[in-house]
Amino acid sequence: MPPADEPIRYSHRLFEVATPEEARGHILHAADAAQLKERWQVETPWFGGLIRHACGVLPESRVLDFGCGLGRLSKWLIDTVGCRVVGVDISEGMRKLAADYVGSPKFSAVAYEAFRADPALGGGFDAAFACYVLQHVERPDEDLPAIAVALRPGGRFLLVNARLRWVPTTHGWVNDDVDVLALAGVSFVGLQGYVFPPEIAVVPGTDQETAINLYRRP
Ligand SMILES: C[S@@+](CC[C@H](N)C(=O)[O-])C[C@H]1O[C@@H](n2cnc3c(N)ncnc32)[C@H](O)[C@@H]1O
Numbered sequence: 001m002p003p004a005d006e007p008i009r010y011s012h013r014l015f016e017v018a019t020p021e022e023a024r025g026h027i028l029h030a031a032d033a034a035q036l037k038e039r040w041q042v043e044t045p046w047f048g049g050l051i052r053h054a055c056g057v058l059p060e061s062r063v064l065d066f067g068c069g070l071g072r073l074s075k076w077l078i079d080t081v082g083c084r085v086v087g088v089d090i091s092e093g094m095r096k097l098a099a100d101y102v103g104s105p106k107f108s109a110v111a112y113e114a115f116r117a118d119p120a121l122g123g124g125f126d127a128a129f130a131c132y133v134l135q136h137v138e139r140p141d142e143d144l145p146a147i148a149v150a151l152r153p154g155g156r157f158l159l160v161n162a163r164l165r166w167v168p169t170t171h172g173w174v175n176d177d178v179d180v181l182a183l184a185g186v187s188f189v190g191l192q193g194y195v196f197p198p199e200i201a202v203v204p205g206t207d208q209e210t211a212i213n214l215y216r217r218p
Pocket residue numbers: 012015026027028066067068069070071072073088089090091094112130131132133136137138143
């Protein structure tokens with residue numbers, strides 16, 4: 001930790017990981033290894049199924065997983081539906097691990113910088129989702145419009161997000177009070193919100209702390 005009088009700067013180094021175990025620990029907060037394993041096993045199919053049905057993902061769909069991490073949801077969608085998924089992540093470590101974890105020619109992991117230069121990444125997307133990501137990004141006011149541009153008109157976007165901001169900085173996690181849901185309403189048409197069932201929330205309180213909203217690209 002730098003001296004307290006040094007200015008606070010955004011730093012995504014908190015997401016640089018070297019092993020799948022380290023990645024899992026950064027992706028889902030839990031009290032211990034057993035709870036983390038349970039959270040991964042219980043939440044992943046539930047969110048995967050929600051993305052599939054809410055976003056209308058079909059075998060022929062091309063899907064954007066913004067902030068893919070290890071690619072747990074990309075893997076679920078590819079294994080279950082057979083669609084193609086492009087995962088975007090700012091962390092080089094996460095991208096390398098995701099390619100191995102998903103282990104499918106239907107998946108590719110792309111750097112955040114490449115996404116910002118061409119959000120459609122060659123062909124545009126039929127659906128997009130960001131799960132526990134936008135609470136961490138430096139510029140949600142730029143990333144949300146970029147996700148909208150990446151989608152084909154009418155394409156759906158599922159946003160799963162902590163109600164508070166957790167921005168990684170040189171001084172640890174910071175809440176900058178940016179209202180991500182308000183920003184999402186600028187780039188997208190809101191369609192509906194979902195309840196996070198308490199029985200899916202392995203870590204008590206996660207359901208209350210999380211917003212789940214579906215949008216459509218105008
Ligand atoms: C809490 S993890 C969630 C991973 C994944 N969505 C999941 O639910 O398993 C947050 C991920 O967002 C990535 N991330 C943070 N800021 C990002 C940005 N500006 N662009 C893309 N990815 C970002 C991190 O590197 C990390 O992999």
